[in-house]
Amino acid sequence: MSLITFLDTETTGLEQSEGHRLVEVCMRVYDLDTRKLRVNFVQRINPERSIAAAAQAVHGISLAELAGEPTWPAVAPKVHKILSSSAWAVAHNAAFDMPFVGLELVRIGMTCPSVNVFCTMEEGRWATPNGKLPSLKELCFACDVPYDPSKAHAAEYDVDCMAQSFWRGLDWGFFSIGAEEREAA
Template sequence: MPTVLGFDLETTGLSAEKGHRIIEFGCIVHDFHTGKALGKFEQRIDPKRSIDAKAQEVHGISLDELKGMPTWEEVAPKIAKLFGRVDMVIAHNGIGFDLPFLLTEMDRVGIDLPDVEIYDTMIGCNWATPDGKPPSLKELAQSLGFTYDLSKAHAAIYDVALMMQCFFTARNKYPGFIVTPLDK
């Protein structure tokens, strides 16, 4: 049974290269063919550094909420293990942000992520906007009839759950728009 892992992360800022860190990681594993959720992993992480005000304004996570949480060094091996158990990874803005950030953070602690196919719903779903631009998660969700709850947005596990609903709904609604080796 092929499986897919949808993931999202929240960070202290926009640049891992400039020392920003992951403060929340959320993922849900699904059966690729049925869309059934098989499990989830959600973890807040103590970044051992400050959070940029603009980043905190987006995700609403304060440094006080992260005190006593595991460090990245403790969480990274679990994430690598999860990536090693699936056939495909899905992320919204995964190619442009999440995956490069994650790879930089993994490299920082000397852990390699397994080579897994990735699908980016921001890049692959430009049909969701009238002008064909890459959609925000809100635009993607609304194009498929889902409500985008601003009070829950930018919590990693909420964003993943909504993204995966969009992914599976789009696969069913538009056969052939997402074609991967797993479709065969």
């Protein structure tokens, strides 16, 4: 059984070099062959630092809401275990989410699991008329997946939309996880 994990994060800001941290992570793990949900992990995280106003304006999560949530060292082992058991990690803008998670694991002395990465944004250029990187909203539109902007930028909602779009794109032949890649996983 090959497992595929759909992942999204929300953060205190964009730059880890400025000390920004995760405030929310959602990971949904499916059996790649049967598409049955195996794990649904959604966790808010106390970042132990302020949240940049621009970041809070996007995801709507305030520091006060995170006061009673676990810190990253308590959440990281579960994230590591999920990624370690997966053949694939899928993210919309994997160039942001995957390094952010990886560096946060390394920051607390854990290793970053070796996992194949698939980016629905990078691989989804077919979803826009001019071939630009699609927003999640544009990808959902192209895949006929309902998208509610008022619910967007919550990790769980974004993972749900991304997963539906991924399966649709896979079925339509726009996304591909080839036989060689599956066997290597």
